[in-house]
Amino acid sequence: xxCGGVGSPQYSERLLLLCKTEGIELRTIxxxxxxxxxxxxxxxxxxxxxxxxxxxxxxxxPYDEIALEAALQLKEKAGDGAVTAITVGTDxxxxxxxxxxxxxxxxxxxxxxxGSIDGLAIARALADEVSGRQYxxxxxxxxxxxxxxxxxxxxxxxxxxxxxxxVVVDLEIHDGVATAKREIEGGHEIVEFDLPGVVAAQKxxxxxxxxxxxxIMAAKRKPLEEKDIELRAPKIELxxxxxPPARPExxxxxxxxxxxxxxxxxxxxxAKVLCWPISWHLRKCATGx
Numbered sequence: 087x088x089c090g091g092v093g094s095p096q097y098s099e100r101l102l103l104l105c106k107t108e109g110i111e112l113r114t115i116x117x118x119x120x121x122x123x124x125x126x127x128x129x130x131x132x133x134x135x136x137x138x139x140x141x142x143x144x145x146x147x148p149y150d151e152i153a154l155e156a157a158l159q160l161k162e163k164a165g166d167g168a169v170t171a172i173t174v175g176t177d178x179x180x181x182x183x184x185x186x187x188x189x190x191x192x193x194x195x196x197x198x199x200x201g202s203i204d205g206l207a208i209a210r211a212l213a214d215e216v217s218g219r220q221y222x223x224x225x226x227x228x229x230x231x232x233x234x235x236x237x238x239x240x241x242x243x244x245x246x247x248x249x250x251x252x253v254v255v256d257l258e259i260h261d262g263v264a265t266a267k268r269e270i271e272g273g274h275e276i277v278e279f280d281l282p283g284v285v286a287a288q289k290x291x292x293x294x295x296x297x298x299x300x301x302i303m304a305a306k307r308k309p310l311e312e313k314d315i316e317l318r319a320p321k322i323e324l325x326x327x328x329x330p331p332a333r334p335e336x337x338x339x340x341x342x343x344x345x346x347x348x349x350x351x352x353x354x355x356x357a358k359v360l361c362w363p364i365s366w367h368l369r370k371c372a373t374g375x
Contacts (some may be wrong), residue, residue: 112167149227151294153287187305188297204320209241239286249279
């Protein structure tokens with residue numbers, strides 16, 4: 087059966103649903119980002135408005151790796167389909183796309199741009215690219231570990247008019263319907279939605295695989311499309327980036343029971359984690375006497 091779009095939009099929609107129902111094909115797009123390694127030593131650039139990339143290791147955003155692994159396993163379970171990795175960035179981001187191809191993605195797309203700290207500009211670029219493609223599922227990591235905005239997946243879903251499930255820790259697809267288990271405060275919730283849809287992966291959804299030597303060699307031959315784009319003007323501006331203050335040197339107050347009064351005093355007056363007297367602390371610490 088040909089699962090491609092054929093004839094009228096109504097016919098194509100019915101045909102695509104039939105293909106999903108039979109588990110013949112699942113087309114997934116995974117949006118990934120190149121970020122500094124979480125173990126890298128970060129330095130602020132000379133102008134104070136960014137990080138100094140010299141000598142720094144960059145990797146695929148860990149949450150995006152989880153999303154990519156989920157896409158690969160869904161494709162393997164369906165028995166057919168394709169996984170496309172898309173990123174916005176400079177030529178350096180091609181290395182990240184090659185990592186995705188080595189893991190098992192079928193093709194990659196680089197939307198070449200200097201990038202932006204504005205999640206809205208990135209979301210618009212991704213939505214514009216995705217809108218011209220056929221897909222069943224759009225996967226993201228729940229957030230990028232460099233800016234922690236946690237905005238782009240929901241923005242893209244809104245722009246495309248698609249249902250969206252974020253912080254997803256379990257995902258099943260059957261008969262053209264996605265069932266997602268979301269983390270919420272104090273528990274989980276189960277949501278269902280018709281495909282196509284958007285899912286933002288949380289830690290625990292899948293454990294990313296390591297690229298095999300065969301996968302690394304195959305990645306060199308897989309298609310990687312490059313497009314020059316112009317991002318829309320950002321709505322926000324980064325004024326200054328500073329390192330957190332250095333931790334104070336530890337202090338030895340004393341030894342034995344004799345040191346307890348001084349320790350309590352410092353916890354109360356300097357660290358401000360205790361109220362005085364202690365009996366009040368047990369009843370009503372936050373509001374004072």
